[in-house]
Amino acid sequence: MTATAPTTPTPTPAAARAPRQGGRAGEWFLLYGLSTLGALVLSALLVEATGGDWRPVVNALLDGSLRKPGRWGETLGTAAPLLIVAVGTIISGKAGLINIGQEGQLFVGAAFATYFGFLIGGPGPLNVVLILIFGAIGGGLWAGVAALLKFWRNVPEVLSTLLLVTVGGQLVAYGLSQPWLLLAPLADRGNRNQVSTQLAEDNRLPRPEIFGNEVPLAAVIAVALAIIVSLVLARTVWGFRLRMLGRNPRAAQRSGVGQTRYGAAALMLSGAFAGLAGAAMLAGGGFSFGNYQLVPGFATNIGWTGLLVALVAREKALVAIPVAFIFAGLRTGSSFVGATGVEGRITDVIQGFLVLALLIPPAVMFLRDRRRARAAATERV
Amino acid sequence: MESGSTDPAGAVPAGAAPAVAFRNITKRFGAVTACDRVDLELHRGRIHGILGENGAGKSTLMKMLIGLVLPDEGSIRIDGESRAIHSPLAAANLGIGMVHQHFSLVDALTVWENVALGEAGRLDPGAIRNRIGEIAEQYGLVIDPDARVGELTAGLRQRVEIIKCLRRDPNIVIFDEPTSVLTPEESVQLFASLRQVVADEGRAVVLVSHKLDEVLHATDDISIMRQGQVVDRLLAAEADAPTLARGMVGREVSLRSERAALGVLSVDEANGFDDTPIAPTTGSTATSASDGRRPVLSITNASLRGSGGTPALQDLSLDLHAGEIVGVAGVEGNGQRELGDLLSSLLSLDSGSVSIDGTRVPDGRSGAMARAGIGVIPEDRHDSGIVLDMTLAENLVLVDQSAVAQRGVLDRRSLDRFARAMIDEFAIQCAGPDAPMWSLSGGNQQRVVLARELAQNPKVLIAAQPTRGLDVGAIEYMGERLEAAAEAGVAVLLISSELEEILDLSHRIVVMHSGRIVGEMTRSEVDLEQLGLLMGGAA
Ligand SMILES: Nc1ncnc2c1ncn2[C@@H]1O[C@H](COP(=O)(O)OP(=O)(O)OP(=O)(O)O)[C@@H](O)[C@H]1O
Ligand SMILES: [Mg+2]
Numbered sequence: 079m080t081a082t083a084p085t086t087p088t089p090t091p092a093a094a095r096a097p098r099q100g101g102r103a104g105e106w107f108l109l110y111g112l113s114t115l116g117a118l119v120l121s122a123l124l125v126e127a128t129g130g131d132w133r134p135v136v137n138a139l140l141d142g143s144l145r146k147p148g149r150w151g152e153t154l155g156t157a158a159p160l161l162i163v164a165v166g167t168i169i170s171g172k173a174g175l176i177n178i179g180q181e182g183q184l185f186v187g188a189a190f191a192t193y194f195g196f197l198i199g200g201p202g203p204l205n206v207v208l209i210l211i212f213g214a215i216g217g218g219l220w221a222g223v224a225a226l227l228k229f230w231r232n233v234p235e236v237l238s239t240l241l242l243v244t245v246g247g248q249l250v251a252y253g254l255s256q257p258w259l260l261l262a263p264l265a266d267r268g269n270r271n272q273v274s275t276q277l278a279e280d281n282r283l284p285r286p287e288i289f290g291n292e293v294p295l296a297a298v299i300a301v302a303l304a305i306i307v308s309l310v311l312a313r314t315v316w317g318f319r320l321r322m323l324g325r326n327p328r329a330a331q332r333s334g335v336g337q338t339r340y341g342a343a344a345l346m347l348s349g350a351f352a353g354l355a356g357a358a359m360l361a362g363g364g365f366s367f368g369n370y371q372l373v374p375g376f377a378t379n380i381g382w383t384g385l386l387v388a389l390v391a392r393e394k395a396l397v398a399i400p401v402a403f404i405f406a407g408l409r410t411g412s413s414f415v416g417a418t419g420v421e422g423r424i425t426d427v428i429q430g431f432l433v434l435a436l437l438i439p440p441a442v443m444f445l446r447d448r449r450r451a452r453a454a455a456t457e458r459v
Numbered sequence: 460m461e462s463g464s465t466d467p468a469g470a471v472p473a474g475a476a477p478a479v480a481f482r483n484i485t486k487r488f489g490a491v492t493a494c495d496r497v498d499l500e501l502h503r504g505r506i507h508g509i510l511g512e513n514g515a516g517k518s519t520l521m522k523m524l525i526g527l528v529l530p531d532e533g534s535i536r537i538d539g540e541s542r543a544i545h546s547p548l549a550a551a552n553l554g555i556g557m558v559h560q561h562f563s564l565v566d567a568l569t570v571w572e573n574v575a576l577g578e579a580g581r582l583d584p585g586a587i588r589n590r591i592g593e594i595a596e597q598y599g600l601v602i603d604p605d606a607r608v609g610e611l612t613a614g615l616r617q618r619v620e621i622i623k624c625l626r627r628d629p630n631i632v633i634f635d636e637p638t639s640v641l642t643p644e645e646s647v648q649l650f651a652s653l654r655q656v657v658a659d660e661g662r663a664v665v666l667v668s669h670k671l672d673e674v675l676h677a678t679d680d681i682s683i684m685r686q687g688q689v690v691d692r693l694l695a696a697e698a699d700a701p702t703l704a705r706g707m708v709g710r711e712v713s714l715r716s717e718r719a720a721l722g723v724l725s726v727d728e729a730n731g732f733d734d735t736p737i738a739p740t741t742g743s744t745a746t747s748a749s750d751g752r753r754p755v756l757s758i759t760n761a762s763l764r765g766s767g768g769t770p771a772l773q774d775l776s777l778d779l780h781a782g783e784i785v786g787v788a789g790v791e792g793n794g795q796r797e798l799g800d801l802l803s804s805l806l807s808l809d810s811g812s813v814s815i816d817g818t819r820v821p822d823g824r825s826g827a828m829a830r831a832g833i834g835v836i837p838e839d840r841h842d843s844g845i846v847l848d849m850t851l852a853e854n855l856v857l858v859d860q861s862a863v864a865q866r867g868v869l870d871r872r873s874l875d876r877f878a879r880a881m882i883d884e885f886a887i888q889c890a891g892p893d894a895p896m897w898s899l900s901g902g903n904q905q906r907v908v909l910a911r912e913l914a915q916n917p918k919v920l921i922a923a924q925p926t927r928g929l930d931v932g933a934i935e936y937m938g939e940r941l942e943a944a945a946e947a948g949v950a951v952l953l954i955s956s957e958l959e960e961i962l963d964l965s966h967r968i969v970v971m972h973s974g975r976i977v978g979e980m981t982r983s984e985v986d987l988e989q990l991g992l993l994m995g996g997a998a
Contacts, residue, residue, distance in 0.1 A: 315860045315867050321849065322857060328843040332803040332835070333858045334826020 109439035117435035121428040130420040135428075142414030143407035151291030155362060156380075157406035158296035159184070159355035163384025164391060164398040165300075165307050166351020171393045172311055173344035174324035179224065179239030180352040181381025182246035183217035187353020188360050189250040190216025192260055192274045192372045195281065195360075202280030209281065210357045217353015218346040220246055225342040235345060243381075251374060260372060274372040282370055283362045296362035301399060303351075308395035320344055352381060383409075383433075390436045401436070408432055476539030478503045478631055478663035479524060484533035486519055488898065489890050493519040495687035496533070501631065503661040506654065508674035508695065510667075510707050511684030512930040513902025514888035517667045518560055520684075521633045525557045526550040537631075556629030558620050560636045560667075560901045560928070561841055566609030573608055574623050594622050597656070599648040610766050612792035613640040613838060613924075614956070621649070633665045636901065638673060639927045642791070642956060650677035669902075669930050671700045683707055708932040753817060754778035755950040756833070756919045761811035763797055763974070771797040773974040775811070779919060779950040784941060786965030787954040789994055794974035795954050796838060799923045802952075803835045803843055804828045815918060829858050834917030836908050838924045838954070844908045845896050852878035852892035855911050877914075885910040886933075901928040913940060920944055923954040938964055958990070972996040 122132035144150050163180045170177040177183075191213035198208055224242055227233035253259040254272040261267075262275040285292040311317035323330040323340050331337065359367040359380065368376055387405055391398035412428070477500040486494040493516045501507050511517050522528040524535065526544040534541050537553050544550050550557075564573050571587045588604045595601045600618045608619060617640045624632065632653075638646035650666075654677070657664055668674050674681060675695055683691040683706040691706045705711060756779040765771035772794050779785055789795060800806045801813065807823025814820060815831040822828075828835075837844045845854050852874050856863055863874040878892035885906045889899055896904065905928045912920060922941060926934045941964055945951050955961050961968060968985060970978040970993040978993040980986070 313869050313871075315864045315869060318853065318860060318869060322846055325848045326843070326846040328805060329846050329857060331805055331825045332829060332843050334804075334829060336825035339825075 106439060106443070109442060110436075113435040113438040114432070117431040121431050124424060124427060124431075125420055128420065128424060130418065130424075134418040135415055135420055138414040138418050139408075139411035141411075143411035146414070147290050148292065149410060151285075151288075151293050153403065153406045153410045154297040155285075155292075155294040155367075156409050157402045158294060158300040158362065159359050159367075159380045160384045160387050160405055161297075161300040161304055161398055161402035162355035162358060163352050163381055164387035164402055165304050165395050166348035166355075167385055167388035168348075168391070168393050168395050168398065169307060169311070169320070169351070170344045170348035171388065172317075172324050173320045173341055174327065175341060175345050175348075176236045177221065177224070177239050177345060177348045178236060178385060179221065179241075179243045179246075179349075179381075180355075180385050181377050181379070182239075182243030183220045183349040183352035184356040184359075184381040184384075185250050185377045186220040186246045186356075187213040187215075187217030187350075188356030188372055188376055189253055189260060190219075190353065191357035191360050193253070195277065196275060202278075205281050206283060206361055209277075209361050210354060213357020213360070214350040214354040217356065218350035220353070221349020222342070222346045224349075225345040228345070229338040229342055250372075250376075254372065254374060262371070272374050277361060277363075277370040281361065283358065285362075294362050296358040299358065300402075304395045304399050311395070352384070355380065355384065386433060386437065390440060392440055404436070405433070475503070477501060477536075478538060480536040480539075481520070481523075482534045482536065484520065484523065484530045484535070486516075486523065486528060486530050491888075491890050492687050494523070494530075497684075497687070497689055499682055499689060501663040501665060502680075503630075503663050504658055505679040506650075506657055506664040506666055506677060508666050508668065508678035508681040509684060510669070510671070510674060510681060510703055512707055513906070513928075513933060514900040515684040515707075516687040517684055518635055518900060521557060521635055521665065521667065524550065524631075524633060525555060551627070551629075554630035555633070556624040556627065556631070557633040558617075558624045558635060558637050560639075562616055562620060562839070564608045564616055564619055566607075568608060569604065570602055570606050570608060570611075570619050570622075571604040573619055574604075574626055576623075590626055591622055594625050598625065598652045599645075607766075612796065614642060614645065614791045617641055618645075629662070631663045631665075633667075635667045636669065636928060637666070638668065638670065640791075640924075640956075646673060647676075653677075669928070669934075671703045671931065674703070675700065685709065704931050707930065710932075752780055755781050755816060756952070757814050758801075759812050759814070761801065761813070762809050763801070763806060764809055765797070765974075770974050772801070772808070772811075775971075775975050777952075777969065777976060779952055781918075781948045781950050782945055783966045784945045784951040784953055784964050786961030786968045787952060787971055788958060788961050788968055788990060789956075789971035791956045793971045795923065795956075795971060797974070798971075799835060799837055799921060799954060800843075802828050802833050802919075802921050803837060805843060826858075832918035834912035834915055834920045836912055836920070836922045836925045838927070840904055840908050840927075845904055847895075847897040849896055850893045851882075851887070851889055851896055851899065851907060854896050854907050855881055855914070857911065859915055881907075881910040881914065886936075902930055902933060905929055906933065909937065909940065913944060917949060919950045919952065921952045921954065924956065925953070926955075926957075926960060970994055 121135075125132045125135050142149060143153050163184065167177060167180060191209045194212040195205060195209040199205060200208065220242060221239065224233075224235050224238040227238045228235045250260070251272070254261055254274065257263065260274045262273055266275045267273050283295045285294045287293070311321065319330070319333075319335040320340060322333065323335050323337065327337060330340075356377065359376070360370065360372060363370045367378070383405055384402075387398055387402045391401045412426070415428070479499075479501040481497050481499040484494050484497040485492065495516070497516075497520060499520070509517050509520075519528055523530050524544065526546045526549050529545065535544060536542065537555075542553065544553070544555075565576065568576070571584060571591060574591060575582050575584075575587045591602065591604045598621075600622055602615060602618050602622065606615075608616060611619070617637060621634075621637060638649070641649065650673070653664060656662060666674065666678055675698060678695045681693050681695050681698055681703070682689050683703065685707065701711075756777075758775060758777045761772050761775045762770065763772040775794070775798070777785075787795060787798070797806060801808065801822060804823060804825055804827050812819050813822055813828070815833065818831075820827050820831045841847065846857065855878055856874065860869065863870055863877055875892050881887065882889065882892065887899070887906045887910065888903050896907070899907070905925075909925065920941070925941070926937055929937060941951055941953065953961060953964055962982075962985065965982055967979065967981050968990070969976050970990065972994065973996060977996070978989075980990070
């Protein structure tokens with residue numbers, strides 16, 4: 079692997095793949111079971127150690143994510159942007175690119191959506207669509223900066239996307255301080271600083287009520303996108319070529335799948351998904367995501383968590399659907415835990431444990447496969 | 460110990476426990492039985508050759524000894540003791556080492572770094588370099604420890620693999636097709652020194668190979684595998700090539716391919732070439748270079764600086780006409796790899812140009828060469844020839860999906876149908892069209908490449924080391940297909956480090972040295988002596 083393949087993943091030697099069949103599903107099941115159990119036990123111990131009782135905490139988690147009126151709708155609403163971000167991450171991952179700047183792309187996307195949403199301000203339903211589209215364009219352009227740096231200047235996208243999170247945050251913060259950009263007129267923001275105007279009623283994504291829960295349209299869009307992307311990657315020529323690029327850039331180069339063209343497209347597309355997630359948060363509203371307006375810290379870790387969802391789902395768009403829901407449940411559930419008298423910050427730690435629990439099995443499997451691969455590559459005396 | 464029921468009679472001192480005894484070993488992958496109740500013994504002080512068609516189960520059997528594959532049934536005894544070899548580490552602790560069929564080196568690292576990979580504790584570069592020097596001397600495997608692996612030729616990479624294996628002085632050494640990328644001289648030297656070490660230090664060696672001649676000369680005992688079973692055991696001293704070929708394939712194999720596979724074409728024979736069925740049939744193709752027809756492929760004054768700053772291609776010009784097979788002879792590392800990469804759109808030239816039918820093809824632009832009608836069988840299939848993590852069917856349409864897609868959507872059914880047709884035509888052994896490429900045996904992966912490149916109806920076909928890893932029968936078939944392609948009007952460029960292969964198939968031969976064409980002759984006027992001089996850069 080030389081010349082044209084700067085991102086070539088070291089191919090696993092064929093020999094190392096041999097022992098990879100049989101009992102995989104069982105292993106996965108066992109690993110997830112064990113690690114989740116471990117996280118729960120650790121969390122329980124932690125709660126007990128700080129003078130609390132674990133049972134009410136578990137109840138609170140379930141109440142907050144599912145059981146209390148309106149809560150599963152809320153969880154769905156949180157799952158939607160997580161899933162959209164994750165699906166985008168999967169696209170770039172398939173092309174062999176590591177985008178970790180979703181948090182920034184999401185924020186920039188939301189800012190684009192806000193700015194153009196108000197600038198154009200057309201009739202209701204049409205403007206909602208425009209808001210979503212501009213969110214995607216914003217996120218895509220922001221990832222496009224990283225793509226440009228990579229394919230023009232050879233800057234690794236892992237670095238550039240990450241750095242652009244900070245830069246994007248600064249830029250949007252500036253925009254939020256300027257009335258000619260994003261800052262709402264004084265009349266619309268009371269005496270709050272740095273918020274945009276609230277989207278008008280007819281500029282929001284509908285949340286029809288079903289069984290006492292507001293079911294956000296954003297969740298439906300997210301699931302549809304996950305299904306579409308999974309089909310596109312598996313069934314279309316474009317998806318085929320993207321996978322080829324991710325798996326063997328040299329074979330791809332010979333076959334007419336240029337790094338620059340396909341790689342840049344994949345990276346920008348993944349940014350566009352993050353931006354779309356931002357726009358969906360803006361227009362979808364709900365308890366967790368501001369109030370149909372752009373505020374500082376708007377992204378609230380949805381970008382990072384979405385990246386985790388993709389990681390846990392191991393680059394399978396359909397698997398990301400339930401994973402996003404679980405992560406969303408942790409988030410909405412934990413907001414109820416505070417009420418049990420347990421120190422608020424402890425719920426963050428518990429959430430961390432659970433995230434780790436979901437990340438450990440893929441990591442263990444990855445390390446094991448890699449150890450085998452390395453053993454194959456090196457331990458043959 | 461069932462006293463040597465599987466031994467060739469009297470070859471081994473009675474009573475000594477074999478170094479390795481496979482007992483009733485079975486390994487299944489889904490519906491495929493890769494190894495079927497195999498009994499096999501390896502003895503200290505002896506080299507054991509294993510022959511068999513592509514997919515016969517040779518590599519799988521060896522991977523069980525090295526702990527990469529676990530047997531479903533049966534047992535493995537090392538020095539008489541039954542052992543469960545769960546991992547390569549366990550195998551290493553038992554003193555077992557293997558040189559694999561496919562490279563597993565890290566291109567970005569240097570030779571000594573690759574050799575040291577996996578070493579526990581602190582690295583001592585000095586000591587490792589010394590050890591590399593020792594091995595180089597002992598086995599005739601000379602190499603620069605500070606060279607970057609990515610810049611080495613296939614032959615030199617193979618040396619690194621072998622040194623990596625030999626560095627820890629394994630008692631039991633497995634070579635899985637080690638010489639497919641070594642020159643005949645290199646392999647002769649390797650096995651001569653190996654033989655000595657084997658005899659002196661009582662090691663047991665396995666050699667898996669498709670080169671009958673090499674197996675006959677380098678080994679003591681020979682086992683032939685067919686469809687997962689050991690079907691024949693003989694002493695090398697009592698065997699001959701036709702018998703082995705028949706034993707492997709289960710039918711007679713034509714003399715010509717035998718000659719290619721055997722590497723038995725001596726200077727004398729080559730000079731008296733009257734018995735060859737290949738001498739250009741019409742004569743017109745051989746002289747086509749000069750008859751004024753427009754070439755299909757022409758490379759004009761191609762120059763390219765290699766990564767080390769030394770020129771990889773120097774002012775190279777070459778014309779290829781429809782219907783001819785042009786052989787590129789030369790010692791490996793004289794620009795052949797760059798020539799192949801250039802025609803695979805993997806390299807851009809510093810100066811010069813490539814045209815097809817008189818139209819310039821932009822070099823280094825992704826897919827341009829393939830679109831212009833250049834098919835390539837690359838010298839290292841894992842580099843740009845296949846995608847291991849995609850399915851067999853997908854690998855058959857890497858370059859062009861138009862036949863199996865409609866409006867940008869893959870038609871699974873027609874892909875499946877196409878793949879099944881190819882599997883039949885090229886006798887690819889696999890679990891089915893959806894088998895992941897990495898699960899195919901080396902020779903079957905090579906067949907996939909051949910099938911794809913031919914199915915694309917190229918104008919020009921670049922075949923670089925096309926028979927690498929193929930069994931005797933498949934080599935014969937490969938030759939037939941190349942000839943048929945030429946007859947159908949394809950211009951074929953055959954790049955090979957095996958002179959026999961070139962002499963066997965080419966109508967015209969050009970010699971490459973230091974990145975340029977230093978000589979050219981038609982098949983009928985070949986003078987082996989002069990050819991040798993040209994290849995050495997002396998003429
Ligand atoms: N990990 C695997 N999963 C599924 N099938 C496999 C796997 N490894 C090997 N096989 C199958 O087992 C059979 C034997 O393969 P093996 O690699 O042992 O052949 P081989 O004798 O080394 O052939 P070659 O001469 O082509 O290298 C083949 O049909 C191959 O497709
Ligand atoms: Mg093999």
